[in-house]
Amino acid sequence: MRQNEMFLLKLGEVVLKGQNRRSFEDRLVANAARRLKSCGSFQVYIRQSTIYAEPTTDHCDMEAAYAAARQVFGVVSVARAVPCEKTVEAIVETARDYLADAFASAGSFKVESKRADKNYPLNSIQISQAVGGELAEAFPQVAVDVHNPDLTVHVEIREKYAYVHAPAVPGAGGLPVGMGGHAVSLLSGGLDSPVSSWMMARRGVELEMVHFVSPPYTSRQAQDKVLELAKLLTAYCGRLRVHIVPFTEIQEEIRKNCPEEYFTLIMRRFMMRLAQAIAKRAGAKALITGESLGQVASQTMMALAVTDDVAEIPVLRPLIGMDKVEIIRISREIGTYDTSILPYEDCCTVFTPRHPATRPRVEDVRAAEARLDVEALMARSLEGEEWIWAKP
């Protein structure tokens, strides 16, 4: 590790003003600090819309911290940087030393400067010229090219120090988790719900996960797979509470008492009701699912109306207008794809009707469901509920 190397995290959504901005920044600093903790001891603070994360010992895992910083929602870009004195000589010396490898493999370069300290005697163009001139002499084999350089050397003159870094890499974007309220996300082992959970977390929503299990129809491996998916999401969201809710009796009762074409719809109504009960208890204000319009029979517009019929709080469906290829692309990007495609059955895939209703009417489904003691079934299911933390 290069001595003094640290991270500069730039904030997104800077349109926020006043009190919102304060809470955005406070959350972000707290979230970033919590996430970096597992990589070593870091001092994390914010100045002028930039978060500084400085290792306080030599034992920090800088690669892990770099990866972790890029997964914090609310951060638009991350740069590894080295601070130095605010003189041209010190900046040149730092760049020469710190970016020596980058210079060795570049054919051309330019310097781009920013001056957060407006009292600094040189303006940004003058800084770039002075530093660029010296670096051109230090690396005569690397040409100056201000339009399309291989390497851009960034110089930021900030309050106390100047910071030198190569281009920043994109961060996770979005809003800091906790700013967007609290919601219960229905997590299955499939491709969609990890992506829908991630998308809402990216809008700052703090998640509480619910997973329904139907042993012996669903296996322990299927449940472990879901816990693994939750664990993968914690890299972005921090630790997550996962509620495991028994669903076997409900499914068997539906199969015994209800018309086959409505199995899935009635089952989904139970999922919504149970998730909602958990949301109410936890103070969560919405549900999140991975449904996408038209993807399966239970996701037609009429089928969604049947499901929403039992919802008293908003059901957020961030994937509703997305194609499967887009969902798959995101699941690869966020790292859940390989786990999602493991072939374990979900409770949705047991007792699936041969001919599910695709144009169901709410009244018909309500009538079909009337043969069940909904309250009692829900109460017994919730009695068997357990929860565990998924941790980074």
Ligand code: ATP
């Ligand atoms: P996914 O890829 O997320 O499994 P899917 O395309 O398989 O979705 P369905 O099985 O109909 O579609 O499920 C729709 C949504 O219902 C899921 O995205 C998820 O939010 C929720 N869901 C399904 N099964 C479960 C389960 N066992 N536990 C919790 N939520 C579930």
Ligand code: MG
């Ligand atoms: Mg599924």
